[in-house]
Amino acid sequence: MTLPAFAPYSLSAFNMSQASENKIHDDTVAARLGFAGGLVPGVEVYAYATHFPLALWSRPWLERGTMECKLLKPVYDGRVVTITANRSAIGLDFTVESEKISCASGSASLPCKPPAMPDLTLFPVVPAKRERPHVNDAVFPVGEWLGANPLEVTEDYASSYLRDVREANSLYSTEKLVHPGIILRMCNWSLSHNVQMGAWIHVASAARNLGLARVGDVLTTRAKVLANYDRKGHKIVELDVLVIANGHTPVARVHHSAIYRPRQLAELA
Numbered sequence: 001m002t003l004p005a006f007a008p009y010s011l012s013a014f015n016m017s018q019a020s021e022n023k024i025h026d027d028t029v030a031a032r033l034g035f036a037g038g039l040v041p042g043v044e045v046y047a048y049a050t051h052f053p054l055a056l057w058s059r060p061w062l063e064r065g066t067m068e069c070k071l072l073k074p075v076y077d078g079r080v081v082t083i084t085a086n087r088s089a090i091g092l093d094f095t096v097e098s099e100k101i102s103c104a105s106g107s108a109s110l111p112c113k114p115p116a117m118p119d120l121t122l123f124p125v126v127p128a129k130r131e132r133p134h135v136n137d138a139v140f141p142v143g144e145w146l147g148a149n150p151l152e153v154t155e156d157y158a159s160s161y162l163r164d165v166r167e168a169n170s171l172y173s174t175e176k177l178v179h180p181g182i183i184l185r186m187c188n189w190s191l192s193h194n195v196q197m198g199a200w201i202h203v204a205s206a207a208r209n210l211g212l213a214r215v216g217d218v219l220t221t222r223a224k225v226l227a228n229y230d231r232k233g234h235k236i237v238e239l240d241v242l243v244i245a246n247g248h249t250p251v252a253r254v255h256h257s258a259i260y261r262p263r264q265l266a267e268l269a
Contacts, residue, residue, distance in 0.1 A: 006052055006055075006056075006084070006085045006086075006087075006092075008082050008083065008084045009051050009052070009082070009083045009084075010080055010081065010082045010083075011048060011080070011081055011166040012078060012079070012080060012081070012166065013040045013044075013045075013048075013075050013076065013077060013078065013079050013080075013081045013098065014040070014044075014077060014078075014164050014165070014166070015038050015039070015040045015041070015076070015077035016041070016044065016164045016165075017038075017041050018038055018077070021192065021196075022192065022197070022198075022199060022200055023198055023199040024038070024039050024199040024200060024201055024262075025038040025039055025040075025041060026038050029199055030199075032264075033199065033262060033264040033265070034264055035074055036074070036076055037076050037077065038076075038077065039074045039075065039076070039201070040074070040075040040076060040077060041188075041202065042071045042104075042201070042202030042203070042205075043181050043184040043185050043187075043188060043202060043205075044164075044165055044181055045069070045071060045075050045081075045096055045103065045104050046067075046069045046071075046104075046180070046181060046184055046205060047165045047167070047179060047180065047181025047184070048081055048083055048096060048165065048166075049067070049069055049083055049094050049096055049104065049106060050067065050108075050179075050180050050181070051083055051167075051169070052083065052085040052092055052094055052108070053065055053067060053091075053092065053108035053110070054169055054171070055169070056092065056110075057110045058171065059171060059175070059177075059212075060110060061108070061110050061209065062177060062180070062209055062212055063114075063209060063211060063212055064110070064111060064114050064115055064209055064210070065108060065109065065110045065111070065209050066091075066108060066109045066110075066111065066206075066207065066208050066209070067106060067107070067108040067109075067180075067205075067206075067207050068106045068107050068108075068204075068205070068206040068207075069104055069105075069106035069204065069205055069206075070104060070105055070106060070203070070204045071103070071104050071201075071202060071203050071204060072102055072103055072104055072105065073098075073101050073102065073103045073104075074103065075096070075098050075103050075104075076098070079098045079099060080098065080099075081096060081097070081098045081103070082096075082097050082098070083095070083096050083097075084097070088107065090107070090109050091107060091108050091109030091110060092107065092108050092109075093105075093106070093107045094106055094107070094108070115208055115209075115210050117210065117250060118210075118242060118250055118253060120244075120248070120250070123222035123224075123242050124145050124222065125147065125222060126145045126146065126147040126222070127147050128146075128147045128148050128149045128189075128193035128194055129193070129194045129195075132193070132194055132195055132196045133195060133196065134195075134196045134198075135195055135196060135197045135198065135200075135235075135260060135261050137235075139195045139260070140191075140195070140225050140228045140237045140260065141225060141228065142225050142226065142227060142228055143224065143225060144224070144225045145222065145223065145224055145225075146190045146191070146193075146194050146221075146223040146224075146225065146239070147190070147193070147194075147220065147221060147222065147223070148186055148189035148190045148193045148194075148220065148221045148223075149189065149193050150218050150219065150220050151182075151185075151186065151189075151218065151219045151220075152216075152217075152218045152219075153178050153182060153213065153214075153215055153216065153217055153218075153219060154215070154216070155176075155215055155216075157182075158172070158176070158178060158179070158182070158215045159173065161179055161181065161182055162179060165179065165181055167179060176214055176215040176216070177212055177213070177214060177215070178212075178213035178214060178215060178217065178219075178251075180207070180209070180252075182213075182219075183207075183213060183219070183243050183251060183252050183254075184205060184207065184254065184256075186219050186220075186221050186241070186243050187205065187221065187223070187239065187241045187243070187254050187256040188202060188256075188258075189221065190221045190223035190239055190241055190256070191237065191239070191258060191260065195260070197260050197261070198265065199262060199265060200258055200259060200260045200261070200262070201258060201259040201262060202256075202257075202258045203236070203257050203258055203259055204255075204256075204257040205254055205255065205256050205257070206254065206255040207252050207253070207254045207255075208252065208253050208254075209251070209252050210250040210251055210252055210253060211245075211249060211250060211251050212251065213243075213245050213251040213252075214245075217245040217246055218245070218246055218247070219243060219244070219245055219251070220243075220244050220247065221241050221242065221243050221244070222241075222242045222244065223239045223240065223241040223242070223256075224239065224240045225237060225238070225239060226238045226239060226240050226255070232263065233263030234259045234261070234262055234263050235259065235260050235261035236257060236258070236259055236260070237257070237258055237260050238255065238256070238257045239254075239255070239256045239257075240253070240254075240255060241253070241254045241255075241256050
């Protein structure tokens, strides 16, 4: 049974990655691939959707909550995005819409028990590749371990991120906590810091929060390639990513999926 819904939450989407190496966020390149413009990053769409679990469960959700998000259609810069949510038997279900199109959907929960902490000895430390190969059929072999360049979450970085994702909840700034969208960015970096992909698309994430990340922390990842396959001409990779603060404190574990070579690129080649 679906329980009563929350009041919708709306904001103006912002493409903070227009100048990034991933050209799916560039208006010209994205248009060549058949989109209306550069895509707002999927990690930021995920960030928008964290509004409801945070409003419902507050800090405990950041400490031990879960969230699954499937990215279905593009969100574009400057367009109004509306997130709606309904209480469910296990937590809440949400939908992200823009211009009456369902762009993302998912669910969130707050388990009663704290999560079991992963054994760090099972997640080897590997650096990001110094020389990244261009995307090809041999990249991301199943079982490969990937790292990402460390990110020190400075006060300027954290506050600018809150501004760019239109985050109004004061918990982050008051308690100097890192937004889940920044943590999910680290999962993207496990891909982009190891392979030159040109244009690629984040398509889904299922995250389990393991603890708080704080402003001033240095974040790193330990990621394992779980799957690499073709679906309707798209080359897709799935990762098991452990995001760690200061080299020893797990803050999230994420099943992260992306199209690392869209079929449109092959068609244009």
